[in-house]
Ligand SMILES: Nc1nc2c(ncn2[C@@H]2O[C@H](COP(=O)(O)OP(=O)(O)OP(=O)(O)O)[C@@H](O)[C@H]2O)c(=O)[nH]1
């Protein structure tokens with residue numbers, strides 16, 4: 001629900017970018033204090049831009065979580081994801097560029113090239129510091145990173161345990177211009193409940209299935225209605241091949257049951273409502289490499 005924006009103060013957009021799996025969505029969720037953007041141990045979990053809005057008094061920061069920038073594997077879905085990520089750095093007031101500990105890959109280099117061409121300040125975040133064992137190597141590494149471009153700040157952080165997240169937020173606030181708030185002060189996202197529900201199902205699929213199949217799957221919400229104080233949600237899981245359908249369903253439906261159970265619990269938390277969730281699995285071959293199929297599934301071109 002979009003509310004009238006009335007407050008004055010400061011407000012601006014903050015893009016969160018980085019290669020896959022560095023912790024962008026985990027950071028957004030930590031900042032918001034709730035799970036809005038899905039996360040998993042697998043790369044390429046986030047597929048769409050998603051706004052997370054945080055209002056602190058007269059300051060409103062509109063964070064844009066993005067898909068990880070990665071080398072295209074040639075499929076239309078990957079092109080879509082990279083476009084969604086790289087376009088996010090245009091028209092923002094500040095960029096948070098996240099890297100994973102003391103690793104620098106070709107994909108980090110691609111991200112660097114993208115942010116270098118933006119005109120706004122870039123804060124570099126070295127995430128997952130809780131997993132750095134050789135702490136004495138961190139300072140020289142930060143020094144090395146500082147030579148890659150003129151970063152506004154470099155912040156070691158742990159999105160998981162929250163170390164330095166508040167400090168990062170304060171630094172971000174310093175770059176937000178004076179402006180009326182673009183969103184209502186209690187609005188947390190631009191995305192619909194249907195979108196968030198589909199994402200939660202996809203998250204459980206990412207977490208329950210092996211390495212290949214999640215990338216061949218998308219989720220569509222067929223029904224989302226309230227009846228007698230209960231949200232009735234039906235989700236269609238689309239796979240590319242019949243063999244994948246069998247795997248998603250599992251032995252006597254066991255895997256689908258776990259996916260449905262876990263997704264329902266998260267939905268009840270997010271929507272603060274009792275949820276009845278029905279899941280269906282269907283084969284729609286070629287959806288991930290077909291521009292028209294992608295558009296009809298909500299992978300729409302950005303303005
Ligand atoms: N130990 C540790 N793990 C983290 C931290 N931040 C994120 N993770 C883990 O890293 C994995 C990836 O996190 P995500 O937030 O999904 O990463 P992402 O950058 O959004 O990934 P994509 O959406 O695929 O681009 C998850 O298993 C997280 O729990 C951190 O600070 N410390």
Ligand SMILES: [Mg+2]
Nearest residue numbers: 024025045046
């Ligand atoms: Mg993500």
